[in-house]
Amino acid sequence: xNTSPAQDHALPAIVAExxxxxxxxxxxxxxxxxxxxxxxxxxVIGGSGCGKSTLLRHLIGLxxxxxxxxxxxxxxxxxxxxxxxxxxxxxxxxxxxSSALWSSLTLAENITLPLEEYxxxxxxxxxxxxxxxxxxxxxxxxxxxxxxEISGGMxxxxxxARALSLDPDIVFFDxxxxxxxxxxxxxxxxxxxxxxxxxxxTCVIVSHELASIFxxxxxxxxLDKQARSIIATGPPKELASTSRDPRVLEFLxxxxxxxxx
Numbered sequence: 001x002n003t004s005p006a007q008d009h010a011l012p013a014i015v016a017e018x019x020x021x022x023x024x025x026x027x028x029x030x031x032x033x034x035x036x037x038x039x040x041x042x043x044v045i046g047g048s049g050c051g052k053s054t055l056l057r058h059l060i061g062l063x064x065x066x067x068x069x070x071x072x073x074x075x076x077x078x079x080x081x082x083x084x085x086x087x088x089x090x091x092x093x094x095x096x097x098s099s100a101l102w103s104s105l106t107l108a109e110n111i112t113l114p115l116e117e118y119x120x121x122x123x124x125x126x127x128x129x130x131x132x133x134x135x136x137x138x139x140x141x142x143x144x145x146x147x148x149e150i151s152g153g154m155x156x157x158x159x160x161a162r163a164l165s166l167d168p169d170i171v172f173f174d175x176x177x178x179x180x181x182x183x184x185x186x187x188x189x190x191x192x193x194x195x196x197x198x199x200x201x202t203c204v205i206v207s208h209e210l211a212s213i214f215x216x217x218x219x220x221x222x223l224d225k226q227a228r229s230i231i232a233t234g235p236p237k238e239l240a241s242t243s244r245d246p247r248v249l250e251f252l253x254x255x256x257x258x259x260x261x
Contacts (some may be wrong), residue, residue, distance in 0.1 A: 011074040013202040019068035046223035093163030093171040099155040102146040108143035133161040153184035173205040
């Protein structure tokens with residue numbers, strides 16, 4: 001149920017052009033140039049404090065960039081007026097690191113919040129759609145549970161169900177595996193691939209978890225705190241095997257999750 005205006009899906013889902021991001025006019029990262037293809041599982045990676053989550057906040061419109069542009073299917077998101085930005089937001093879903101579920105609301109009620117804001121569905125239709133979205137993430141029968149009554153992994157799934165409520169073109173994930181055990185983390189990876197494969201959704205993931213990066217990432221950009229920019233772009237396994245940059249090798253070979261081919 002994508003309620004956005006028609007977009008040219010032959011274009012990249014996202015293009016960042018000479019983007020500078022930071023706070024109070026002071027850039028944390030600058031000269032960021034990258035594109036993300038429709039249906040790609042794209043990771044933003046790097047060490048702690050390098051600016052991954054800051055970049056994510058700028059991509060989803062929570063902050064205005066210091067310089068540069070972000071284009072969504074060929075159209076500037078940064079330069080759009082308030083009404084057009086609202087239309088853009090209908091095409092985004094976001095899974096926050098903490099899941100950001102309202103503790104006083106049931107899972108179904110959490111999922112219906114975007115539906116109340118952006119659609120004309122009645123209460124019964126919203127409730128039906130909430131149950132459908134919960135079923136899509138493996139939470140059939142949990143509509144009336146509260147966040148405090150379910151596990152951390154289930155909260156992530158419920159957060160994803162809410163992110164998918166408007167059938168978005170692009171879903172942004174902020175550290176989706178944070179706080180999860182290895183088995184639950186793999187299940188989340190499989191769920192992300194399922195979403196991409198079923199709906200053609202573009203998935204943009206901020207993470208430092210190598211197991212997930214190598215398991216499901218099509219491409220990555222690697223941010224570096226000292227360089228204040230991107231130091232590597234490409235498929236993660238290829239970068240791990242062919243890069244000669246010691247900074248890239250140090251990050252991608254932590255714990256010997258993967259060895260060069």
